[in-house]
Amino acid sequence: MVVGFINGVLALITFNNKIICKVGCGLYLLGSSITTLLTTIIFGLKFWILIVAQMTFVSNRLFLRIQCMSLDFILRVCLNMDQWLNACVAIERAVTIIKATKFHKKTSKKIAKIVIVILVxxxxxxxxxxxxxxxxIEEDNEDYKRIWCIVSYSSSVKTFNSIMHTIHFLTPVIINLLGVIILITRKSRQRSIFQINRNFKELLKEQISEHKSLLAAPILLVILALPRLILSFVSRCMESTNDAWLFLIGYFLPFIPPMLTFVVFILPSKFYKQQLHKSLAAYRTNVQRQLNYII
Structure with a gap:
């Protein structure tokens, strides 16, 4: 949770930048950083409420009902939004390389705003x-009394949810992969025009090496998000502690990709790292001014 929070804060500081947000890609990344930070905060809140509730420190049913209905819903929306926003980044990058000089930043920004609203x-x-x-539901035993938050769907709703989970999972992954492939191949072809002495395969390998972090991201997303997709199809009660660990691992793994925004998008980019340093320097200066003013 701490790592996720730091990741979200650094990402938000980086992408909450007028220069970066001049294009749609910047807005998508800003949205992704917001959902990342929100996911971490809500997840931490849910975790501690669960701990406190199981220790019977909180017994207010209205409070527990509200958090039961809202927190998982918000987490689900944030996770899905993050995947779609990352897919939008891939599309934007592919469009940028295809259009080249014909790419319009203002149009891109307008489209991004509309797309984000539609995605929400x-x-x-x-x-x-x-x-x-x-x-x-209440679990009454001789030794303890616990309140659990559960979800039980009808067969038709369960089918609908499974389809939606699949769409939210597969579509962004496919878009990400296609976007990266288009980006790499187009860049390789463009360079082959100017670097006549080098063959296309050599340039392609060079581009793959240069953008390996972009290629790794969708693959990592598939690996980490797959258990969540599987669990959406396999809905049953836990019969043993082994089942509990399986369900817990499947539940927690999808929260890892949103915590990698800083690693995937900022660290490999010199431009984003420069903007981060500038933003941090600006924040540091503002804090020092405020402290000097108070003193």
Whole structure:
């Protein structure tokens, strides 16, 4: 959670930048950093509420019901939004390399704003069933009394959710892969025009090496998000502690990709790192001014 929070804060500081946000890609990355930070905060909140509730420090059913209905829903929306926004970044980069000098920053920014709004509506709309079918149940034993938040779908809603999970999982991954492939091949072809002495395969290998972090990101996303997709199809009660560990691992793994925004997008980019350093320097200066003013 700490790593995710630091990642989200650094990403937000980096992309909350007028220069970066002049194009649609910057807005997508800013949105991704916001969802990343929100995911980390909500996840931490959910974790501590669960711990406190199981220790029976919190027994207010209204509070528990509200958090039961809202937190998982927000997490689901944020995770889906993050995947789609990353896919939008891949599309934007591919379009930029294809259009080259014909690429218009203002148009890109306008389109990005519209796309983000559409994605918010789409992700909320396809996740709303999570709120409608969540409820609290009480587990009474001789030694303890616990309140659990569960979700139980009808067969039709379960099918709908499985389809939506698949769409939210596969589509961004495919878009990411296609975007990176287009980016690499187009760059290689462009360089082959100017570097006549070098063959296309050599340039292609060079571009793959240069953009290996972009290629690795979708593959990593597939590996980490696949358990969540599988669990969406295999919905059953836990029968042993082994099942519990399996479900926990499947639940926690999808939260790792949003925590890698800094590693995937900022660290490999000299431009983003420069903007981060400038933003941090500006924040440091402002803090020093405020402290001097107070003193």
């Amino acid at each position: 509506i789409f992700t909320i709309g396809t996740s709303i069933t999570d709120i409608l079918y969540r409820r609290l």
